[in-house]
Amino acid sequence: MHLTRKLMNKKPPVIAGWLLKKLSFYNDRYAIYDDFLEEYSGFCNKKGKLFAWLWFWGHTAAAAFEYFGFTLYRGRIILKNYLKVAERNIKRNKVFSIINISGLSISMACCFLILLWVNDELNYDTFNKNYNNIYRVIDKRIYTTHISHVAVTSPPLASFLKAEYPGILKSTRILDLKNFGKVLIRNGEKSFYEDNVLVADPSFLDIFAYNLVRGDPSTVLSDPGSVVITEKMAKKYFNDEDPVGKILNFADGMINGGLTVSGILEEVPHNSHLKFDFLVPFQPRERRDNWQSNYVLTYVLLDDHTDQDLLSRQISGVKKEKSGAEFSNLYLQPLERIHLYSDINWDIKGHGDIKYVYLFTILSVFILLVGSINFMNLSTARSTVRKKEIGVRKMIGARKLDLVFQFYTETLLTVLISFGITVLLLVVFLPVFNNVSGKQLSINLSGDLTWLYILCSIIGFTGILSGSYPAVFLSSLKPARVLKGKMLSSDNARSDIRRILVIVQFAITIITIISTFVISDQISFIENKNLGYHKDNIIYLKAGNELKQSFDVFKNDLQKLSGILYVTAINSLLDKRGSGSTAANWDGKDPELRIQVIGRSVEYDFIKAFKMEIIEGRDFSKEFTTDTAAYIINESAANIMTQDSPLGKWISWPTGDKGKVIGVVRDFHFTSLHDAIEPIVIGIADDDSRSNICIKINENNIADTIKLIEEKWKVYSPGTPFEYQFLDNNITSLYSSEERIGTLFQYLTTLTLFITYMGLFGLVSFVTEQRTKEIGIRKALGASVREIVQHLTKEFIILVTFSNFLAWPLAYLIMSKWLEKFAYRIEIGPGIFIISASTALLIAFITISYQTIKAAVANPVESLRYE
Amino acid sequence: MSELTKNEELILLLIWRLKKDAYGVPLRQNFKEITGKMLNYGALYNILYQMERKGLVTSTESKPEAKKGGRRKIMYSVTSQGTIALKKAQEIQKMVWQGISDYAFDEKVNE
16 A cells, blocks of 8 residues: 555556546545555555556446446346346337447447548648648739639749748748649659649748658758658659669659658658658759749748738738739738638649538537437336336335436337447448548547547437436326226327427438439539530540650551540640649730630640530631641630630730631630639640640540550650559549548438438337227228228328428528538429428338238227237 | 444444554455455445444545555544444343354254
8 A cells, every 4th residue: 555656657547547536426435546556556566557457447337337326216127127127128129129229339430430530521631730830821812803812822822922021930832732733753663643742942841840750951952952852652663672862753844853752751641731752852943933823822821920811911012013904902811721621723732621510510410319319219218118117116115216217228228228228330331431532530549539439429418318318208108097097098298299299300311312413413413414515435634754755656657556535635625724824815805904824735636525516716727827826715715805806816925926816616614613614725836835645535445445555655664663543533523522521411311311220110110009909890880901001100191291391491591501602503493392302101011011900901890809 | 313234333343443543445355354254345435434423433545655655545434323223232142142042053063
């Protein structure tokens, strides 16, 4: 017994300790806690910490048990009785208990998983110790026709802001090369196309907390010829050699040549909005005074005391001043809002959306409610069976409080069993969930314990909520009536509440059905919408420098192959942003007009290859040598340029490029359907711009054709890996986050349906059982099977139908809010509501019919004998 | 006055025996040694509470132990009423068990 410093180092379990302290209230003494500590430290020394922990918890539970038992009449013996009776009840009605418990477990598990997902989404970028002081600069562009928030800024902005404003401690620019296509990286034999390259200033590592395993953060990016790679990349390119000091070759428009590895990064955490495997510093030749171009993202680190609102307003005119862009207004976006609140154009991809977070939080509450309502309904439905027991208990002296306690015990027992099963379900299904949702959620005892709080809250909430109604209800049954044997088949007041519960449950279910349909429809709408071009059977390849030069020869050679329909190229793929400019000029342009125009350079045949529709003028053609200075524009551009035909008009750019419009193409979506179509000007590409080769192949014998292309590739672009992709895959991946959410939603809806209908099944079987005598009598009096079935199901069908009325307006509300996010969206037509309602009814029918038909065909002789 | 239950009697006796050292931990440990059963703290303190309510024991807080982080223990001691109860229990015990030899309940040896 030595309360020495040893005790100080060995802390007992916190939660258990807290529980004990709460128990001591009863005694008005804290002695029990100290006693525990004494023995605990003894155990720690003698038998190790784990044993001591288990001992502590076990005895805390036992003590709690004793204390509670003590407050009941007759002490803890009665508590044992309650548990025994509860256990017996559960075993006696196996089917019923299984339905109850599994329904509850599934709903708790789903609720938990969703909340885990939500928690993850809400905690993006929190690993940064400067989390509260990091901001991104956004440009709010007020054009004549609309307002657009863009994330891209000019290169000189970062250093200018740091110099001019003392409240800004550090600033950095970043450029995600993903937007310009893949980069070919090579180390000797190993070469791969990578798309996780980030260009940044040296201050990047000071602002953000990406950990370096090797290298000093303050020097690792100071040499423009250096590169920092992640551990995974180190393994990939250098196996187990030390990569520091070695050279990696980059071949891309923006970075060319060898870069020396100067440091190694830990893997970027999954909850970072910036994802990269390579970190490269900006090259000094990036025009530092170029205020006209916008292609970098700017982040700043503020001093603790800086007023961010004030600063935000102060910087708003910076770009306006420096570049003459009247429409520009800069402001600061805090880091905490980037992942979920960025409805911003020209942004990096992969953001989540706060609307989904809301949607899923609501869903989690719904699911839990459904499970709880299920539980409450089923528990109270069987109450009539217990009436005699309750009557007897009341007779021998049970107070109402005791009965409440008894039924609470039963509920808690069921909830605890469900909890055990929930934990099992979670362990099994967490990896599956991670797969579907694309996250890496995990639950472990060390580190962030938020999941534990969530779990405990769910259990507490469910236990208390689901327990209270049955407990109160059952304890208030009047014994006299019961013992006299008057078994009413449906007690009116009670049934009303039960009916309301069923309605709410079904309303929720129908809302989820409707939502799933809407979400699926929207997603397939997006994917199948007529994009204005055909992307099927087109593969694309990234052209290295060699190939860019020898492109024409390569093209000729390829076209001789039989499976090839078109060979063309474009500087920046249709789904990437590429570049745009607000300084394009044309005949008759209103000098006040501020609008962003996108530019693309393509190879001849591009329009044909993608089956775009020329609605005025003509396509590019080699016959017209002047076409190298010609442009094709899309409808939106034409509409902006002029009222009548734009053909023949000149368009010029600040770089000096000029061209005449020779054709107008029908509008097509080149970015995701989230963004509205912007005006685009397409010109003929020079050698350097033919970075992405697009080959349209015949849909027959695709594999063979690709093999032949590969052979040609090896001739014209030796040493570079042959990596091709189908364009339609690429584009649908824009919607991968939508797809994921859609899939997740579908699964969850299915589960909700499952729970609800299982509940319905249980309820129906019970009610039919109760009315066996009634059915027997009806049959004996001549009712047909059909009439009986109708009679039995009538009530349920009415309830389900009624839930529709509740569900429809709510569903419509929720879904329209969600759809607002999309620039192109479906209309929620009446069809969806009708289908959902019919589905709900149909399944209800099927669920009910089994029981009712069985009851209806039963021999009345048997049922009237039923005791 | 109602009789002591078996557990109450045992614990009361232990408190009387332990004199100065009668608080939670040693009470529990000694109980185990005698009966071989582990009495969990909840039950123990329940019993102590009941007995205190009945007036059989009193509790006092001891001074804090003379070391860093020393705890204040709650010491229990038998009251006069408690002593009476013990005496009564002892008498009943004696009366009921009088004359029964130490070997009465041993296995009968084959004759």
